[in-house]
Amino acid sequence: MLCAGAVPFGAARAQEPTPPPPPGQQPDAAGEHKAAEPDAAADHDGARAFVRGQLVSRYWLRWSGGKRDQDVYETLALDVGDEDHDAVTGHFLGRLAADIDGHGDGTSPFFSLQDTRNGDVDAQLYDAYADVHRIDGLELLRAGRQTIDETPELAYFDGVHCRSIPLGSGALQFGAYGGVSTHLYESSPHGDWTAGLYGECRPWGGGRVRLDWMHLEDEALLGAHNDDLLGGGIWQTIDTVQLEAQYTRLEDRDRDLRARAAWAAPDSRFTGQLTWYQLLTTQRSQALEVDPFFNALHELFPYWQVGALLGKGLGDHFDVDAGTDVRRVSERAEIGTFNRDYERWFVTVNAHDLLADGLTLTATADFWHSVDQDVQTWAGELAQRCGDLLTLSAGSYYSLYKFELFLNDERDHVRTYYFRLRHAASHATDLDVAYEFEQTDLADFQVLRMGFTWRF
Numbered sequence: 001m002l003c004a005g006a007v008p009f010g011a012a013r014a015q016e017p018t019p020p021p022p023p024g025q026q027p028d029a030a031g032e033h034k035a036a037e038p039d040a041a042a043d044h045d046g047a048r049a050f051v052r053g054q055l056v057s058r059y060w061l062r063w064s065g066g067k068r069d070q071d072v073y074e075t076l077a078l079d080v081g082d083e084d085h086d087a088v089t090g091h092f093l094g095r096l097a098a099d100i101d102g103h104g105d106g107t108s109p110f111f112s113l114q115d116t117r118n119g120d121v122d123a124q125l126y127d128a129y130a131d132v133h134r135i136d137g138l139e140l141l142r143a144g145r146q147t148i149d150e151t152p153e154l155a156y157f158d159g160v161h162c163r164s165i166p167l168g169s170g171a172l173q174f175g176a177y178g179g180v181s182t183h184l185y186e187s188s189p190h191g192d193w194t195a196g197l198y199g200e201c202r203p204w205g206g207g208r209v210r211l212d213w214m215h216l217e218d219e220a221l222l223g224a225h226n227d228d229l230l231g232g233g234i235w236q237t238i239d240t241v242q243l244e245a246q247y248t249r250l251e252d253r254d255r256d257l258r259a260r261a262a263w264a265a266p267d268s269r270f271t272g273q274l275t276w277y278q279l280l281t282t283q284r285s286q287a288l289e290v291d292p293f294f295n296a297l298h299e300l301f302p303y304w305q306v307g308a309l310l311g312k313g314l315g316d317h318f319d320v321d322a323g324t325d326v327r328r329v330s331e332r333a334e335i336g337t338f339n340r341d342y343e344r345w346f347v348t349v350n351a352h353d354l355l356a357d358g359l360t361l362t363a364t365a366d367f368w369h370s371v372d373q374d375v376q377t378w379a380g381e382l383a384q385r386c387g388d389l390l391t392l393s394a395g396s397y398y399s400l401y402k403f404e405l406f407l408n409d410e411r412d413h414v415r416t417y418y419f420r421l422r423h424a425a426s427h428a429t430d431l432d433v434a435y436e437f438e439q440t441d442l443a444d445f446q447v448l449r450m451g452f453t454w455r456f
Contacts, residue, residue, distance in 0.1 A: 053078040061448040069110035070100035093127040139165045152231030153289045156182045157194040172201040191219025206237040218287035225287040254280040269313025278304040301334035319350040342370040358385035391422045415439045428455045
């Protein structure tokens, strides 16, 4: 789920579209993404089994007043072959969803995006690709449904991606990709294309430079889009400091700039991060990959946003994080419902193994300020680890809006109370049970989630 504490009075659209689960990640029992676990299926020599995977079974029960909804999800991830031994390997990630109560009619508070399909069963194919190995001059040759997340915008398509081996002392590499764009909930892919070229190198110690060109075609209901996006980035690591800067240009206009600096001092348990983003030109109707929110939120005018985060470990039992986010629209006259100024200040305190072994207490205080309103929120969680197999947790948090990614459902001004149990039944199986009680301005909602994960 996605939640935020500041969006009603000025949330900017997400700077990048929300992707489907990327390769190597699967939804957990609560519907969120997590990295795949280490292979459970390995022979006695430690070599990978030819077929490995993970099956996640989830049951959701939601109710409010006299209405309820029950759904079942089956998510399967498969990896076939071992790149160290096999010339061809494959990856698959798909999900099957079934509405137990029957097809929604649009009036239920639990009506979801999958209910827009015909029938009560909805199948989604997220990834399905094959990698061909040991081709002279190529580090990667991949064909099928895939994602590339290092591009200026997420490339998600059915096609081919190839990348050369590093060349010379600067590790110069070139890559190319292209195919039919994947828009999961569009009725037809006709006229939708993604293609691109990129090059990167490591010309000096700790440094990396990358240049990208993306061509995106999207035949939308209100007209076709043909967008060319250029991007450049530079990354530098100096001891424990990481620096990066990125720039994109859309057609003949400078689009945006972003920069980040992060550092860590493990000996003193001190970390810090500074981020800066600036939208340079008005974001209008473009190909879906460039701006997936235009149809709902319309134009997004230029703004800048700065964020800072500091973390410090105190003694053996405490960690403290504090930070701020400041956002300003470049022209005061362009402030609108979904494009406003705001400030956020927060502090999080984590106490672990203080009163008992395995007991963790986390508390967060937030303060949001805008011209229209000030919001002060709190969140807290108490978690107890019982050995290596069982973890119990309970807590509460507040969201100005709460969005369920899998269900395409949004509710405003939500105070959530939750309880969760996670049990590792074996090295290959996990059980996850969670209950949530949500208080909103209009009604109260209750959610029961049960999940079982089997790794093989």
